[in-house]
Amino acid sequence: MWTKIVPVTALLTAVTFTVVPDATAHATPNTPVGGEALGSHGLVRPAGVDAPPKTKATSYVIADLDTGDVLAAKDPHGRYLPASTQKMLTAVTLLPKLDKNRKVRPSANACNQEGTAVGLTPKMTYKVDDLFRALMMSSGNDAAMALAETNGGVAKTMRDMNAEAHRLQAYDTVAKTPSGLDQPGQSSSAYDLALIARAGLANPDFRRYVSTKTAKFPAPKNYYEISNHNKLLWRYQGTIGVKNGWTSKAQGSFVGAATRGGHTVLVAIMRHEGYFWEEVAKLLDWGFAVRGKAQPVGRLVDPLPDTPPQAQRAPQAAAPTGQATPAARPSLLDASASRQNGSTYTIGAIVIGGGLLFGLVWLGYGIRRRRRL
CATH class of the missing domain: 3.40.710.10 (DD-peptidase/beta-lactamase superfamily)
Structure with a gap:
């Protein structure tokens, strides 16, 4: 059950070290602006x-x-x-x-x-x-x-x-x-x-x-x-x-x-x-x-x-390369949060389901034990 948690931890670590924006930095184009x-x-x-x-x-x-x-x-x-x-x-x-x-x-x-x-x-x-x-x-x-x-x-x-x-x-x-x-x-x-x-x-x-x-x-x-x-x-x-x-x-x-x-x-x-x-x-x-x-x-x-x-959230047609256009591509933080939420729900379901199963088994064992006594 704990193996499901490892990818989430790795994902959070990757986001922490990858997304470090500088408020004053600008993306510099490869060629001079203007020609x-x-x-x-x-x-x-x-x-x-x-x-x-x-x-x-x-x-x-x-x-x-x-x-x-x-x-x-x-x-x-x-x-x-x-x-x-x-x-x-x-x-x-x-x-x-x-x-x-x-x-x-x-x-x-x-x-x-x-x-x-x-x-x-x-x-x-x-x-x-x-x-x-x-x-x-x-x-x-x-x-x-x-x-x-x-x-x-x-x-x-x-x-x-x-x-x-x-x-x-x-x-x-x-x-x-x-x-x-x-x-x-x-x-x-x-x-x-x-x-x-x-x-x-x-x-x-x-x-x-x-x-x-x-x-x-x-x-x-x-x-x-x-x-x-x-x-x-x-x-x-x-x-x-x-x-x-x-x-x-x-x-x-x-x-x-x-x-x-x-x-x-x-x-x-x-x-x-x-x-x-x-x-x-x-x-x-x-x-x-x-x-x-x-x-x-x-x-x-x-x-x-x-x-x-609204345009940023609207579905976009695929770019010629098959990749999302910049306007349609979600940020690293948004994508990571989405993946994290999906993994969290899966883990939550496993944990809750496992807990209920364990409780039922324990309840049956207690009933049988009292009957023996």
Whole structure:
């Protein structure tokens, strides 16, 4: 009877050692996202046109935002610290989750965040809309923390942000903070920043925040004015956003997008050692000059499709290989639990049946013994 228990114990042991998910890890595809050429660490450029202008940025991507064509790139999947460009992912993740008219009283922890701040105080309440404006215009680390706390806390927000990065196929991105303040293991890439910015600019509220030059922000006594940190809004014709960042470890990072003649070009740079505004403007000029005239070197991929829970549970047709498709294949934990439950029921039936049989035998033996006495 005990031999039936051994497979269940072995199964539980196998599950324990096999399923150890990392909340911040993403499955990395075998080929570079966006195309084989984007796996290069050097400059990737189309033939038949002038090379892009030189820049001190270690990594960059120039893309046609409308078509998704990557026009040129340098080390596009190189992983670097994102600094405050990570706030784009914070906004893309939380905008659909938080009511922008909700009133929030920030915690002392949120108000005391290091680095750039908009000046939140725990003595006031703010609309979520104000916090997003502070996040994307003034790069407020205090606003980033207040939004994360409103979403249920930093841990939950990090899970949500990393899940959103995975949905966007931004596999180089690992978020550790809502603000982009440096943390070990945190990373992104110029390619991922382009993906995230593209998703953000598709949201009207996101687009409104990153394109606003100045705005009134609530204060204990009336309000004060805040300005957008993106200098291209004042300097480059057609600029519509999006976000800059800097820390001493990350150095300069920036994503900028502009629209001219009905077309939008985006430039994402990472790890720039100094003043980059004029260089980005020249990269944008080059993008507008070559779009539609040169063979793209890659593409910005679309987000993964959302699969309704009902579709995941519905029967699926067999894949050509005879195996279940990813949507239909149960997780290791679910499959193991199913097998474990089946074995448990079998063992339970054996144990109960054996117990009843033993009781009947013992009862008969007792009756015969009393008759003899």
